[in-house]
Amino acid sequence: MITEIIKIEGMMCGHCQATVEKAIGAVDGVNEVNVDLATKQATVNFDPAVASLDSIKAAIKNAGYTVVG
Ligand SMILES: [Cu+2]
Numbered sequence: 817m818i819t820e821i822i823k824i825e826g827m828m829c830g831h832c833q834a835t836v837e838k839a840i841g842a843v844d845g846v847n848e849v850n851v852d853l854a855t856k857q858a859t860v861n862f863d864p865a866v867a868s869l870d871s872i873k874a875a876i877k878n879a880g881y882t883v884v885g
Contacts, residue, residue, distance in 0.1 A: 817847055820869055822858045825882040827851070832881070839879035843867050 827833055833853045840849040840858060845866025851858045860872055873883045 818864050819861045823885040825884050839875045843875050
């Protein structure tokens with residue numbers, strides 16, 4: 817498992833936070849996800865043999881939010 821921090825733009829409230837957490841959590845290989853609304857960061861622990869940073873970022877974009885780093 818590896819942990820990556822992803823910066824996200826567009827989250828305005830707890831509902832957005834929950835939506836992003838759910839979207840990331842639905843990606844195969846993701847073990848744990850924590851989205852911090854204040855810092856606009858998602859901390860994601862995942863199995864790099866199953867999930868990729870790209871697949872996680874795609875899930876965030878598909879949920880309607882912008883990945884900035
Ligand atoms: Cu919101």
